[in-house]
Amino acid sequence: MLNFNTLKKNLITKEVDIAPLVIFRILFSVLMLGSLLRFWLNGWIYDFYIMPKMHFKYFGFEWVEPLRVSGMYILFGVAIAATIFMMVGLFYRIASVVFFLSFTYIELIDKTTYLNHYYFISLMALLMIFLPAHRFFSFDAKRNSNIQSRKIQAWSINVLKLQLGLVYFYAGIAKLNYDWLVNAQPLKMWLPVHAAKPVIGFLFKYTWIAYVFSWFGALYDLLIPFLLLSKKFRPFAYAAVIAFHALTYWLFPIGMFPFIMICSTLIFFSEDFHKKLLFKLEQLFNWNPQILNSNPAIVSQPLLSVLALFFIFQVVFPFRYLAYEGPLFWHEQGYRFGWRVMLMEKAGSAFFYATDKATKQKVEIRNCDYLTAGQEKMMATQPDMIVQFANYIAEDLKTKGWENPEVTSEVYVTLNGSGSRPFIDPTINLAELEDSWQEKTWILPFK
Amino acid sequence: MKYFLGVLLVALSWSCKKDEPEEKDKTPTTSTAINVEDVLKNWSSSIIIPGYEKYNADAADLQSAVTAFRQNVTQENLDVLRSKWKAAYLSWQSIGMFEFGPAAEITLRGETNIYPTDVEQLEKLVADGSTNIDGANKLDVKGLPALDYLLYNDSDSAILAQFTNVNSGSNRLNFLIEVTSQIAENAAMVNTRWSANGGNYGNQFNSAVGTDVGGSLGLVINTLNQHLERHLRDGKLGIPNGNRNFSGNALPGHVEATHKGDISIELAEKNLHAVESFYLGKSVDGEDRLGLDDYLESIGAKYNDGSLNDAIKSQFAACKEKLATIPKPLKENLVSNKSKIDDAVKELQKLIVLTKTDIPSATGILITYQDNDGD
Structure with a gap:
């Protein structure tokens, strides 16, 4: 019979070497530093947070505003500095709090830029705040012998494994849908475009390869956490991790995500692996302090409870879409924050019309007067953004002297190559609506 | 241990490599897959470049007609000028939408076809004897629409009278020449930038697959x-x-x-x-x-x-x-x-x-x- 106390001991309180956590701290910080610098150098701070006139706010976070021009750059600078402090383990707690807050604040400004891996980073950053990742091979440990420790409790590493495993597993569950498995969509559309690519490109024109990729992708996501946990399968599993993510990087514009996963999954490797790696780093940086103390950061009951809630939330939240009728990919109510990555090919065109109720004057709106090309593209397929945009148009027209503008739309969307079809009830006055979690009955059925 | 680090490094460096150089491989990998590059090549060589050549030639003709008209403000020369203007306007319709590359660099569409023309501003410039039509606020007093106004704003005799007016006739002619010259210069510039013996943007266009x-x-x-x-x-x-x-x-x-x-x-x-x-x-x-x-x-x-x-x-x-x-x-x-x-x-x-x-x-x-x- 499973002994709860033994299980608890093994997973939570058992003392283990700190090396995996230290390596993770360094890799995570370096990747975040790289991500932020890349973002900055691509000019995206301007493109996404300064140039747009309006921002698509998240429900409940309408108060999050972009800072003024220099403020945005300062905010990114703060986040960048925080990654460096985390990396070297100087003022680690403060740095990790600052990183979590600054990064999450940036992401909350506009849902146009929503990516699953940004959400993942925010979650990871939140966890990092509570982990004793700075107790070894860090400036904090050097300055303060009280916190030094070669040992930590197993929970500190297991929460990271759990978080990663959860991401993969849920990404796998999300792939268990008819279009993905039976129609091999959207890969059937995405792959042929790459038929002119070198070496294996010629394969992409075949339909069966889309099926292979779809099924392999689903199995990969569902199984990889377990394979990585198993000592026997780990080498094979990690080779699969590299192959899978390298392939997606090669084919799709998914930014830093592949590297983040390739590096993060190293946490599943053995203590010995990390010890050797850390030893190399110690030699490289002439790190050889006398470890006087062993302070393994004993987990408190409140922290355990908070962590439990943190994970329960993540287990439940992706399923909120069940509360809505109709196909999720079409209406996208409850789509975000569910690890639905590269699951569908969706594109749309949205035309908006404003009518002054008093004078019956009707005018077509030029989307580009309000939105950037990227915002227009994202808005055209996502009902919550369509409402937000219509509200914004109405507010803008009010400032131009319209008394009670009515905003209607004509939106066409194609989903997984279905061909474009009407998406939003063209008679509904979107200006009267507000984005909420209520069922959006004015989304036309997918047929 | 070393093995794993090696795998990681190889994977990362491989993934970091951009795929453009490899895509230069021009041999088609399949029989049915159409290479984007072949489509691009056809677009540039069969449509875009010949289109710009035609428009450029028509713009040059237009300029010659304006020169002839200046020397002899006659009904005959006005008729020729008008027909050249129409020819250029029609050939513009074949290339005006290609507002990328060289055309985008000089905002060709803005320079050539903003309408309606701001008649008041245009007449004020003519009255002042100015031919300064540079800058963003002058886009609606130039290009083919400005010629539309200058050549058709009244009856034939009245138009000829505008250009022969003792006070403002020469101003008007100078303005006409400046507008036309800019049209022709812009046409020539974009045409040259695309051509193989000019800027060869066509090559750049074809290879961005x-x-x-x-x-x-x-x-x-x-x-x-x-x-x-x-x-x-x-x-x-x-x-x-x-x-x-x-x-x-x-x-x-x-x-x-x-x-x-x-x-x-x-x-x-x-x-x-x-x-x-x-x-x-x-x-x-x-x-x-x-x-x-x-x-x-x-x-x-x-x-x-x-x-x-x-x-x-x-x-x-x-x-x-x-x-x-x-x-x-x-x-x-x-x-x-x-x-x-x-x-x-x-x-x-x-x-x-x-x-x-x-x-x-x-x-x-x-x-x-x-x-x-x-x-």
């Missing part, structure tokens, strides 16, 4: 979509039809070539035909070569139960049909035949839905440079 934002396919599709939406649907029909102004009233002064008055539909038809030919990859001599149609077929792009290409082709046909039913001249039928204009606008909008929604979706081109994990 990626589907990312820097890729030519994406550039072309995004640019054409903007053109269809803002310049063809709105500029040539929707705006004169009152769709974009708060009163909703027709704006006859906003039709293309409003002073000439009777060629607006012809210009629109020429432009729509050019966009269609480009889509089909039809060369300027009318030969059907590789185009977006072939590419969409080769990647198996679907629309409902049929092929996307078929849907787009029949939508082009619908647009042409509705455009042809609008009685000419457009400016005199804005009110009396509004429903026919509305119909044409609607069909164009359906075409835009296909080109803006279904084509990017099928081809995987990116509209903006931005990470995307598919939602």
